Amino acid sequence: MPPTEPVVITPDSVTRFAQALGLDDDGTVPPTFLISLTLPAAERLIDDPDFGLDWSRVLHREQRFAYHRELRAGAAVSCTSTIESIKSVAGNDLLALRTDVTDGEGLAAEVWTTLFVAGDPA
Template identity: 30%
Template sequence: MSVNPELVGRTFPPAPPYLVGREKVREFSRAVFATNPIHSDPAAARAAGHADVVAPATFAVVVQEATLAQLLAEPDAGIDFSRVVHGEQKFAYVRPIVAGDELTATLAVTSVKTLGGNAMVTAESTVVDADGQHVVTATSTLVVRGDDA
């Protein structure tokens, strides 16, 4: 089965809210070698003008993951997860993510392209806080390898 081109324009229901925990931010920061004290020390974060520890820029992928799971589970998508590799990831921030944020993400498929027997699916996850204010847009491109790839 090939990737369904009719996915373009499809928007999925919002994923369940994700409460950003201080320890999750610290763990992620260690994993990605983000050593700035604002990522682990609440006092340093407050001194820099933030309410709590600040997540590294790539932390948004943790919130986005639930939306990508919706796409991958879509019965008519034609996406065989065993053939998926991550092609590209981008983040466009309005403000940093901080511990204590309750974030909700909604995914929209923006592009499906076929190139050399492979499909490239681009999807944007719009992430908002508990007040509905835009925090970040995380854009992923997934490459679905064709049968001959």
């Protein structure tokens, strides 16, 4: 999957996110903010009709962020998503995604998301 077009992390979006968590808005991008960019980027992989994921059966199982640089409001970043693994466990699937977040200087953060996809009860 090619990288997304660069998106600017607007000061307004950072402020709203910080306020929703009760964080001081100091102009830095809150640690968990990147999920609001990386999950939509990864959805482009998952929404592929050949893959056919039903979001009503999805639970967020695990989440990890590695930060290589502090991102500030106003940064322009691109997301590149890959499926790292799909494991079937007792009729359910564990889907492991990684999204690299890059800015003008290179890799700024890596974001791993593991989703639990409940098996079709039918």
